Structure formats: C-alpha cells, structure tokens
Amino acid sequence: xxxxxxxxxxxxxxxxxxxxxxxxxxALRRFLQHRLAVVSAxxxxxxxxxxxxxxxxxxxDPIGMDLAVRNQAPGGAYIFGTDTLGRxxxxxxxxxxxxxLMVGMAAAAISIGLGIILGAIAGxxxxxPDMVVSRITDVMMTFPPLIIMMTVAAFVGPGLxxxxxIIGGLRWPATTRLVRGQFLSLKNYEFVHATHxxxxxxxxxxxxxxxxxxxxxxxxxxTFAVSAAILSEAGLSFLGxxxxxxxxxxxxxxxxxxxxxxxxxxxxxxxxxxxxxxxTILCINFIGDGLRDAFDPQQLFN
Amino acid sequence: MHLIHSNYLIDKRDLLMAxxxxxxxxxxxxxxxxxxQAVNGIDFLIEEGELVGLVGESGCGKSVSMxxxxxxxxxxxxxxxxxxxxxxxxxxxxxxxxxxRNIRGKEIAMIFQDPMTSLNPVLTIGRxxxxxxxxxxxxxxxxxxxxxxxxxxxVGIPDPKACLDRYPYExxxxxxxxxxxxxALSCSPSLxxxxxxxxxxxxxxxxxxxxxxxxxxxxxxxxxxxxTHDLGVVAxxxxxxxxxxxxYIVEKAPVEKLYSHPKHPYTRGLxxxxxxxxxxxxxELETIPGQPPNQLDLPKGCPxxxxxxxxxxxxxxxxxxxxxxxxxxxxxxWEKDRL
Numbered sequence: 256x257x258x259x260x261x262x263x264x265x266x267x268x269x270x271x272x273x274x275x276x277x278x279x280x281x282a283l284r285r286f287l288q289h290r291l292a293v294v295s296a297x298x299x300x301x302x303x304x305x306x307x308x309x310x311x312x313x314x315x316d317p318i319g320m321d322l323a324v325r326n327q328a329p330g331g332a333y334i335f336g337t338d339t340l341g342r343x344x345x346x347x348x349x350x351x352x353x354x355x356l357m358v359g360m361a362a363a364a365i366s367i368g369l370g371i372i373l374g375a376i377a378g379x380x381x382x383x384p385d386m387v388v389s390r391i392t393d394v395m396m397t398f399p400p401l402i403i404m405m406t407v408a409a410f411v412g413p414g415l416x417x418x419x420x421i422i423g424g425l426r427w428p429a430t431t432r433l434v435r436g437q438f439l440s441l442k443n444y445e446f447v448h449a450t451h452x453x454x455x456x457x458x459x460x461x462x463x464x465x466x467x468x469x470x471x472x473x474x475x476x477x478t479f480a481v482s483a484a485i486l487s488e489a490g491l492s493f494l495g496x497x498x499x500x501x502x503x504x505x506x507x508x509x510x511x512x513x514x515x516x517x518x519x520x521x522x523x524x525x526x527x528x529x530x531x532x533x534x535t536i537l538c539i540n541f542i543g544d545g546l547r548d549a550f551d552p553q554q555l556f557n
Numbered sequence: 558m559h560l561i562h563s564n565y566l567i568d569k570r571d572l573l574m575a576x577x578x579x580x581x582x583x584x585x586x587x588x589x590x591x592x593x594q595a596v597n598g599i600d601f602l603i604e605e606g607e608l609v610g611l612v613g614e615s616g617c618g619k620s621v622s623m624x625x626x627x628x629x630x631x632x633x634x635x636x637x638x639x640x641x642x643x644x645x646x647x648x649x650x651x652x653x654x655x656x657x658r659n660i661r662g663k664e665i666a667m668i669f670q671d672p673m674t675s676l677n678p679v680l681t682i683g684r685x686x687x688x689x690x691x692x693x694x695x696x697x698x699x700x701x702x703x704x705x706x707x708x709x710x711x712v713g714i715p716d717p718k719a720c721l722d723r724y725p726y727e728x729x730x731x732x733x734x735x736x737x738x739x740x741a742l743s744c745s746p747s748l749x750x751x752x753x754x755x756x757x758x759x760x761x762x763x764x765x766x767x768x769x770x771x772x773x774x775x776x777x778x779x780x781x782x783x784x785t786h787d788l789g790v791v792a793x794x795x796x797x798x799x800x801x802x803x804x805y806i807v808e809k810a811p812v813e814k815l816y817s818h819p820k821h822p823y824t825r826g827l828x829x830x831x832x833x834x835x836x837x838x839x840x841e842l843e844t845i846p847g848q849p850p851n852q853l854d855l856p857k858g859c860p861x862x863x864x865x866x867x868x869x870x871x872x873x874x875x876x877x878x879x880x881x882x883x884x885x886x887x888x889x890x891w892e893k894d895r896l
Contacts, residue, residue: 277724278679445674451629452669453689453740454661463688467679 282471285549292545295538302535306352315343317350318501329523336523338511348527351503355532358419358498359485365423366484367477370430375461377431378438389435392428400425401490408496418497422487426480433476437469471550478543482536489532505532575643576748576780577603577626582640584618584625587633591853595621597804598640600879603748606778608771610791610812612827613801614849619784622801623750627661644748663693666741670753672733676725682709683721686740693744708739712769731762738769742777749774749781755790767794788831792816797885800824803850803860806879810886820888820896822865859891867892 287293305312321341329336335344377388404421411417441447442465450460485505491497492506493513500507505528512518512525584596596618603609613619624630625637626649642649649660669675677685686708687701696704702721709717712735725733734754741749751770755763771794774781783795791798792812799809800821808821819825826845847864850856856863862872871891879887882894890896 277681445669445671446677448629449667449669449675449737449740450677452627452661452667454658454663455688455692456655456658459688459692463680464677468677470679 282546282549286545289545289548291541295541295545298534299538299542302352302531302538303356306349306356309346309349309353313343313346313349315346317342317347317503326521328521335527336521338524339517344508344523344527347503347508348505348531351505351508351528352531352535354415354498354502354504355485355488355506356535358415358422358488358504359481361419362422362426362484362488363477363480365419366426367430367473367480369423369427371434371466371473373427374431374434374436375438375466378435379442379457379461379465381439385435388431392431395425395428400487404487404491405494405496408491413496413499415498415502418488418491421491422484426483426487430473430476430480433472434469437472438465441465441468472547474550475543475547478539478546482539482543485532485539486536505529575602576605576645578641578643579622579626580641580643582622582625582642583638584621584630584635585638586635588853593852594855595635595804595852596625597855599801599804599806601799601806601809603780603782605747606774606780607797608774608781608783608795610795610798611782611784611801612786612788612791612798614786616849616852617801618804619801620752623667623752623782623784627665627667627750628657629661659693662689662741662746663744664746665748665750666744666746667750667752668734668737668741668754671757672730672737672754673757675737676733678725681722681724682728682736686736686743689740689743704743705739708743709736711742711773712736712739713765714739730758731765734758734762734766735769738766738773742773745777745779747779749779750784751781752784753786754783756785756787763790770794788827800827803852803855805860805876805889807861807890808888809879810888814883814886818886818896820882820886820893821861821890822867822892822896823861825896826864859889867895 309317319342321337323341324333324337325339325341327333327337327341329344333343333345335348337343338347373388373392377385404425407421407425408417411421438461447460447464450464455464488497488504489506489509492504493510495507495510497506498504508528509525509532512529517524579602580600581598582596582600583594583598586593586595599618599622611619611623621630621635625640626642626644628637628649630637637650640650644660644665649657652660676682683702683705686705687696687698690696690701690704691698694701705721706717709720714720714732714735720728720736725736728736738754749770754770755766758766767790770781770783773779783791785791795812797809798812798815799806800815800823801807802823808815808819808824810820815824816828819828823845826843829843830845832842845864850860850863856873857876858871858873859865859876862868865872867890869892875891877889877891879889880893882888888896
C-alpha cells in the first residue's frame with residue numbers, strides 16, 4: 256500500500272474517519288480517568304464473581320451443619336473458620352453476598368423505577384399530578400426510614416420478597432424529587448419547546464427527549480440507591496426482621512455479633528461479612544462519585 | 558356551460574384564499590403581579606407562499622403571538638383570551654389537542670432563535686430528524702433516514718450521510734441552524750415560522766441562513782413568517798412587513814413602502830435609529846426616547862404616545878385603530894397624515 260501524502264486527501268479522511276463519540280462514550284472515557292472509581296469497579300466485579308460463582312470457590316454447603324467442627328478459628332480446611340453450628344464462614348459469606356447484592360439491586364430497581372415514573376409525571380405535567388406526587392413525597396420523607404421499615408417489616412413478617420418490597424417501596428421519594436426537579440428545569444429548555452412545536456406526543460417527549468438528559472444525575476443516584484438498599488437489608492436482617500434464617504445474608508451473619516462472647520472472642524464469625532459489606536458499599540459509592548464526575552455536563556463536552 | 562364557468566371562477570378564488578387568517582388574537586399572562594397584556598387583538602393575513610416579516614423590539618409580543626398560533630405558550634400562566642386563527646379554513650383555537658399536534662410540525666413548523674439550545678444535546682442529529690417524520694408521516698425508519706439525508710443535503714450540510722450519527726455538539730452554530738431548518742422542513746409544512754433564526758449567529762452565517770430560507774421558500778412554495786428585530790434582514794428578505802409595538806400591530810405595509818414612507822412614528826423612529834454607511838460616521842445615532850409601556854398596565858390611549866414626537870391630546874385619550882393610509886399600507890396613528 257502506498258501512502259497518499261496530499262494534504263487535501265489527508266484532511267478529508269481525518270474528518271470522515273473521526274470517531275463519533277456519543278455522550279455515553281465520552282462519559283465512559285472520563286470515568287476511566289477516575290482512578291479510585293476504576294479500582295472500585297474491579298473490586299466490585301471481583302466480589303460479584305466470588306458471590307455469584309460461589310460453587311466454584313467452595314465445596315461446602317452454606318446451610319449444612321457439622322457440629323463436630325463448631326467454632327473453629329480460621330485456618331486449615333476452613334479459611335475463615337466455622338460458626339457456632341459448624342458451618343463454613345467463607346462459604347456462607349459468599350452465598351450471603353448473593354442474597355444481599357440481589358436484594359440491594361432489586362430494591363434499588365423498584366425505588367428508581369417508581370422514582371423516575373412519579374418524578375417524570377410530576378415534573379412534566381405539573382399542576383394536580385405534581386401536587387399529589389409532591390405531597391406524598393413530602394409525607395414519606397418526614398418518616399425516619401429505619402423506624403418505618405422496622406414497623407412495616409414487623410407487620411408483614413420477614414421474608415426475601417417482603418424485604419425487597421419494603422426497601423424499594425420506601426426509598427423512592429429521593430429519586431422522585433431529583434427526577435421532578437430535572438424535568439421542571441428541562442421542560443423549559445428550547446429543545447423541549449422545539450419538540451412541542453414539531454407536534455411530538457407527550458410520551459415521546461418524556462421518554463426520548465427529557466429522560467436521556469436526566470441520566471447524568473440519575474447515574475450517581477442509582478449507585479447510591481443500591482448501596483443504601485444493601486445497607487438497609489443488612490440493618491433489617493441484623494435486627495432479625497429481614498431475610499429469615501437459615502438463608503445467609505451479610506446482615507443476619509453480623510447478627511451473631513450481638514452475642515458478647517462472639518463479638519469479643521470469635522471475631523471471625525462476624526468480621527468477614529462486615530468486611531464484605533463495607534468493601535461493597537465503599538466501592539459502589541466511589542463508582543457513584545466517578546460516574547457523577549464523568550457525567551457532569553459542565554465537563555462532558557470539553 | 559355558464560355554470561361550469563362560474564364554478565371555475567370560484568375555484569380560482571379559493572386558491573387565492575389566505576393560508577392563515579388571524580382575527581382579534583389576544584394573549585395574556587396571568588402572573589402574581591397582575592395580568593400581562595402580551596398580545597392585544599391583532600389581525601393579519603398570510604397568503605400562500607409569501608414571505609412576511611414581523612418586526613418589533615424585545616417583549617413586544619412577536620414570539621408570543623406566533624406561539625399562540627401553534628398553541629405552544631405555557632398555559633397557565635398564559636391564556637389565549639380571544640380571537641380566531643383560521644388556518645386553511647380550520648379554526649386552530651377550537652381544535653382538540655391531538656388534532657392540534659397534527660398541525661404542529663406537519664402543517665406549521667417553527668425554527669427557533671438559538672440553535673445552540675434548540676437541539677437535544679444527547680440525541681444524534683439523525684434521530685432527532687427522523688422521529689418527526691416517523692410520527693407525522695408514518696414513515697419507516699429507513700425511509701425517514703433517506704429523506705433526512707436529502708433534507709440535510711438540501712439545506713447545504715456537507716456529507717449528510719455521515720451527519721446522521723453525529724451529535725449537536727459536533728456541529729457549529731450555522732450547521733445546527735441548518736439542521737433545525739431541515740427538521741422544520743421534514744414534513745413539507747405550508748407555513749414556516751422563523752423566530753429570530755439568525756439572531757444567535759454571526760453575520761456571515763446570518764447571510765447564508767437568510768439566503769437559504771429565501772431560496773427554500775421559493776422552491777418549496779411555502780409561506781414564511783420571519784420574526785426579527787433586525788430591519789436590515791427584513792429589507793432584503795421579505796415582501797410585506799408588520800411592525801409590532803406593546804402587543805399591537807402598529808403598521809403593516811409592503812417592504813418598499815415601509816422603508817420609503819413609514820406611516821407610524823414608531824417605525825420612523827426605528828428606521829432613524831439604524832446606523833447608516835452612507836452618512837457621516839461621527840453623527841450621533843438617533844434613538845427613541847423613553848421605554849416601552851409596562852404591559853402589566855397599558856395606558857388608555859396609544860401605547861407609543863409617551864415616546865412620540867407627534868403626540869397630540871387625542872393620543873393620550875384613545876388608542877388608534879389600524880387604518881388604510883394608501884393601498885395595502887395600514888397604520889395605527891391619529892397623526893398618520895402628518896408623517
């Protein structure tokens with residue numbers, strides 16, 4: 256192949272070959288420059304692989320008891336030791352991660368979904384829909400979340416689905432407010448007026464034109480919603496009103512620490528789940544920070 | 558035979574019927590501070606395929622009156638108090654919202670002042686142009702894309718095919734305004750409302766966009782209402798001009814007559830305040846003294862009376878109606894004969 260050296264051809268090809276960067280790609284590139292967020296993403300992926308691929312890493316049964324090996328300190332056949340019923344802590348921590356992460360994501364999905372729908376309706380249509388949604392949001396936000404969650408949990412009883420619904424059903428007001436605010440400001444932008452002037456129907460204006468523009472603040476909100484949901488689940492399970500035993504979750508594994516002897520003398524029983532929870536939450540929050548910076552519209556198109 | 562002949566005549570007359578007929582259009586904004594009288598009973602006709610200029614300073618009701626035609630003013634606080642807007646014989650103010658949506662973009666399209674903000678930053682140009690056609694003309698995505706490429710070519714965007722996947726931030730202001738024009742033309746509207754489309758562009762691009770709209774108007778035979786405060790643009794572009802002040806149309810005339818013999822003191826003031834290349838540069842630019850009236854509380858008489866050097870007693874008492882001074886030349890002034 257011979258190289259064409261004419262500047263004219265060269266310029267033409269560079270214009271044609273210039274890679275098209277969607278705002279998403281731009282944001283991704285900026286995200287990759289955020290070192291802490293990238294490291295966190297790797298760690299989080301590792302935690303996901305460990306938890307959801309648990310059978311690959313351990314051959315023990317997470318709920319099978321073996322009273323002959325109770326309260327073993329870490330080392331030997333049991334990397335993290337065993338609990339008071341002779342179950343392998345490492346195995347239980349991984350299987351617990353599955354439940355905790357799943358509850359976290361499912362609950363966050365519910366709360367984000369509700370938040371987006373209600374926020375979009377309130378912000379876009381205004382007037383009566385806005386009044387109704389905003390007042391309900393205000394009332395919801397006056398309740399201390401943990402107290403109301405405990406009350407509802409005690410009322411409907413423990414169970415995996417119940418926990419997901421309670422957390423998801425109580426965490427949407429923050430997202431609703433965010434989305435409503437975004438819609439309120441975006442609907443006065445010229446490009447939204449232009450869509451009205453072009454005669455596009457409301458559903459198209461909402462889903463195709465305004466919603467993609469709220470993605471930036473939403474991304475950060477979504478990650479924080481996941482970490483908040485994981486923490487809420489841990490809190491409820493710690494209090495014994497979350498996911499019932501023997502299903503392990505990080506929360507109900509930490510519940511063992513309520514026993515003073517275990518807290519003081521057998522830290523291996525509660526520390527691994529606490530460490531996993533802490534690492535997961537930190538990672539998600541760092542990723543959220545990274546996403547918020549990456550999607551910052553002030554910097555996005557620089 | 559005689560019958561057929563007269564029918565033919567009626568058809569001919571129907572063809573010459575006005576495309577848009579606005580009668581007594583009044584739009585207000587109900588704010589906490591009071592009622593802003595933005596548009597006060599304006600009347601005008603737009604004929605098919607003609608280029609009309611709507612001139613006036615900021616806040617005089619140009620944009621509000623045009624947006625009232627499309628019914629895209631925010632309601633509340635805005636309210637169209639009265640009037641009749643006949644477009645192709647249909648009264649737009651009595652249409653249902655979904656019928657109105659079929660008019661917007663399809664029959665009457667609008668281009669906006671600032672191309673930097675009137676395109677959605679997170680959607681590709683192709684996406685934004687195709688969806689109007691998919692919605693109004695029920696075209697498939699492929700068909701719509703083909704037409705978008707034609708349209709982008711028509712408005713003079715180089716390499717239109719590659720532009721489909723580009724984002725607005727990759728376009729310059731002039732390119733964006735061209736894309737906006739392509740979007741407005743996508744459903745072949747019979748009326749295009751151009752709301753100060755060149756104000757945010759620099760002068761060379763202004764000239765290009767103006768020429769583009771003029772040539773498109775000729776080729777496609779659509780009517781264009783060009784809103785502007787730039788009398789220079791109006792002079793070389795349009796056939797007829799309407800001058801607005803404080804929500805009233807104060808003068809309407811063919812463009813040559815308006816420039817050579819303005820029949821309203823406000824128009825005269827506007828023309829006098831234009832800097833001219835053929836006069837001495839050190840001469841001080843004439844200005845119109847005072848401020849436009851507060852539209853929360855319009856005076857009883859002529860809204861321009863306070864700033865007018867031709868003011869007589871009657872001006873403060875009674876607001877003059879638009880009256881024909883000579884053929885096709887209307888002015889709302891008590892003292893129009895002195896001008």
